Amino acid sequence: MAVGCGDDDDDDDEPVATAAPTEAPTEAPTEAPTEAPVAGPVDGSFFSQYTGISGTTLDLHRELYRGIAYTAGNAYNNLLKFTDMDNFVISGEIARGLPEQPDEVTYNFTIRDDVNYHNKPPANGRALTMDDIRWNIERQRTSTRADGTEDTTFFRHPLIYKNIENVDYVDGTNFTVSMNSPQVTWLGDMTDEFNGMLYPDIGEKLEDDNEFGVFSADNVLGTGPFIFDEFELQERAHGVRNDDYFLRKDGTIPGMVDELFFVNLGGDINPQRLAFEQKQIDELASRDRAVMDEIASSNPDVEAFRVGDPNNNLEFAYNYTTNRALSDERIRTAMFLATDRALVAEQHFQGLGRPNPAVNWPFSAWALSQEELSQAPGYRQPKDQDLADARALWEQANAEGHEDVDFRVTTVDFPQYVPLLEWFPAMLNTNLGTEKWNAQAIPVTSLLEYNNSGQASVGYLGGWDQWNSPDPRTRFAQVYSAHPEDGGRGTINFWKYTTPTMEGYINDMFAEFDNEKAQEIIKEAQRFALSDAGSGHLQMVGGLTSWVKWPYLNRAGPFFITYGTTISQELWIDQNDPTFQGKQRPA
Incomplete structure (x- = not known):
């Protein structure tokens, strides 16, 4: 059994491994290959997972339930993202790399010019512009709705935007953020899953109190890797691969699944277990120790992990x-x-x-x-x-x-x-x-x-x-x-x-x-x-969270902190793996 990260000063039956120290790379002698190389990321098939899909709104800037960011977040991108959570490595996503920092309070951003919103109404595939960046930043910076009403539910404001002194939107691809004092955690905070770049028309629609709690795929529209055509609160969500996704078109992500399924199977572990063993879902996480141990022992092909999850x-x-x-x-x-x-x-x-x-x-x-x-x-x-x-x-x-x-x-x-x-x-x-x-x-x-x-x-x-x-x-x-x-x-x-x-x-x-x-x-x-x-x-x-997954599923992690978008953008299905046989679409 592979185990996840954490420390090991407890009395649990399963140890939790700590990260090994990084060593300088050494050059090994070249050897002739003895077998065919393992296939790399490829397109095709689908990923399905059990999740609760519970929340208050699809306006990510005013939501706190992580399950919504974990699922709907697959439709969105941030300016910045973690590329290595365990080692605190941050890179650009919509931004072209990390911002330049001429001093401790100034951040000069350059955004990509190849980012488009999803090809569905009302965006219809139009390009993301600096006006969209401005709208996403300013509504959170001012905690204000489009009609001028101040709103205390912009939960990222005190964490990310409160200490911004000024934003200068220089031109169509460059803007500068000036802070009122050095902010040691700011770049990491900017990667928050809820800090995605929303489509302004949808965000303003959800500012209407009658629309705020409406869960529909029509209200999930971003620039990200998956386009949702179904999103039902506490039921299920379904997204299809966005073939116009900029990180796919430039080769950053060489292989992606055709579809994502998120299904709510209820709180009883037994239907969850059945769905996993029938390969209706590709992985399962639970704190039910006894059942998860039974799954691992009854299905010797599965890969099992235990991860310390804050x-x-x-x-x-x-x-x-x-x-x-x-x-x-x-x-x-x-x-x-x-x-x-x-x-x-x-x-x-x-x-x-x-x-x-x-x-x-x-x-x-x-x-x-x-x-x-x-x-x-x-x-x-x-x-x-x-x-x-x-x-x-x-x-x-x-x-x-x-x-x-x-x-x-x-x-x-x-x-x-x-x-x-x-x-x-x-x-x-x-x-x-x-x-x-x-x-x-x-x-x-x-x-x-x-x-x-x-x-x-x-x-x-x-x-x-x-x-x-x-x-x-x-x-x-x-x-x-x-x-x-x-x-x-x-x-x-x-x-x-x-x-x-x-x-x-x-x-x-x-x-x-x-x-x-x-x-x-x-x-x-x-x-x-x-x-x-x-x-x-x-x-x-x-x-400790117990995880099991089928070997045909290739994904990042599990990490001690899991972002849904980190998984989906680095996830692919090996359709040649023997365990792929019998994989089913979720009921």
């Missing part, structure tokens, strides 16, 4: 500021101490999980070590001292005097989250000697509005993703920096947590260009979060 986690983001109970330091600290992270790993990840600090553990150079965590209050095993301290704080705060609604945890109606409704409040009730904790589930499509509007007065329990770069600083700030309304970077800091200490750490880490020094700053910020009941986030466990 977006596979369980956290409770809670209302630190206005919740009547959790705004009390003693009650939130009691909750933090009473959380049994070993139990969480077993219940939610079938033992394939590790405790997470505020930077998820796969970021091995940036996260606190497992050894340090094991000695921290809330993470210690056995939990006797933590539970004694938690119960004492609970009693001192007279937590029993609060209403049950003050302890009502919200999750979503994903099948894999339904068990949380029972075991998570039961864990806290048992460990705190109470019956106060309870839980509810809401439709996943309403979660973003539910959190944004403040209806989730206690907090949200579930997976917290948006880890989109191998440098975790931007994502860390999304949660722990002040809310954008208060001048910060905290786009998913829904309950407006802020402290001067944490804000100071965040300012310092973004001012530091030396990675090793930045890593020490972010570790100090994580230690502060441990002393502050998680600083509005009850960090629990990050899981």
Whole structure:
């Protein structure tokens, strides 16, 4: 079994390999070939994958659900993209290479002149122009709709565009971005999957409140490698190869599949397993350890991996500021101490999980070590001292005097989250000697509005993703920096947590260009979060994701962070591989 990246300081059955150090290339003696060369990337066949296709809108600039960027993102391009996520290599996509930087605050971009929008209405294959670049940048830079209305749902604004002082659109192929101060993470942040170049007419159409949540292939139109003719929320999506794609025409991508299928098979692993074994889907990722092990043992031809994935986690983001109970330091600290992270790993990840600090553990150079965590209050095993301290704080705060609604945890109606409704409040009730904790589930499509509007007065329990770069600083700030309304970077800091200490750490880490020094700053910020009941986030466990795929599928990765477009543009089907026999179109 091949294994993915991460560190290896855990007790899991399967090790997780770390990247080997890079060595200088050496010249080997030339040998006569002994067998025919392996076929390279070729056109043909189709790629099919199970995914949930859950989200709020097809306006990527105002969406947070990664599943939408992962699927619809295959229709789009960015100015810049990661070409090697593990080694932080960035290159141009719509831009012709990286921008020139005459100084620390100036970026001179040149865009390609061979980029066209998809040949479907209303673009009908027209060329991308500097006016399109301007529209995509300025709507996010100003957080403003076409009618002049300011909109706080432009989630990339505080992360990418807030610190732009000026943009000079010089001519049809060149523009210059001037920052108000050096921005160490900016080029990496620009590759964010949600930062694609949209078609202006479609983007403005989706600014209408009646159109915002309409999911249709008509609303997916970009310059990218696939043209969608079907896109149904929580059902399926289908795209066909764009033969006019500029990176295909110039030979950058020598082989591509004819079609992409994304199908939602529901949360039950058994239909997913059946579809994979019948080759209706080409790969499968799951945290169901037992079933994935069975698939690998029952199908000796498949390739199996386990990868530390920072977006596979369980956290409770809670209302630190206005919740009547959790705004009390003693009650939130009691909750933090009473959380049994070993139990969480077993219940939610079938033992394939590790405790997470505020930077998820796969970021091995940036996260606190497992050894340090094991000695921290809330993470210690056995939990006797933590539970004694938690119960004492609970009693001192007279937590029993609060209403049950003050302890009502919200999750979503994903099948894999339904068990949380029972075991998570039961864990806290048992460990705190109470019956106060309870839980509810809401439709996943309403979660973003539910959190944004403040209806989730206690907090949200579930997976917290948006880890989109191998440098975790931007994502860390999304949660722990002040809310954008208060001048910060905290786009998913829904309950407006802020402290001067944490804000100071965040300012310092973004001012530091030396990675090793930045890593020490972010570790100090994580230690502060441990002393502050998680600083509005009850960090629990990050899981290992189990993957299986058929050998005929040639694709990049799996990586510890996966971009859908990275896969689709470097994916091809070897139709001569013996395992290709029996491959089926998804039902």
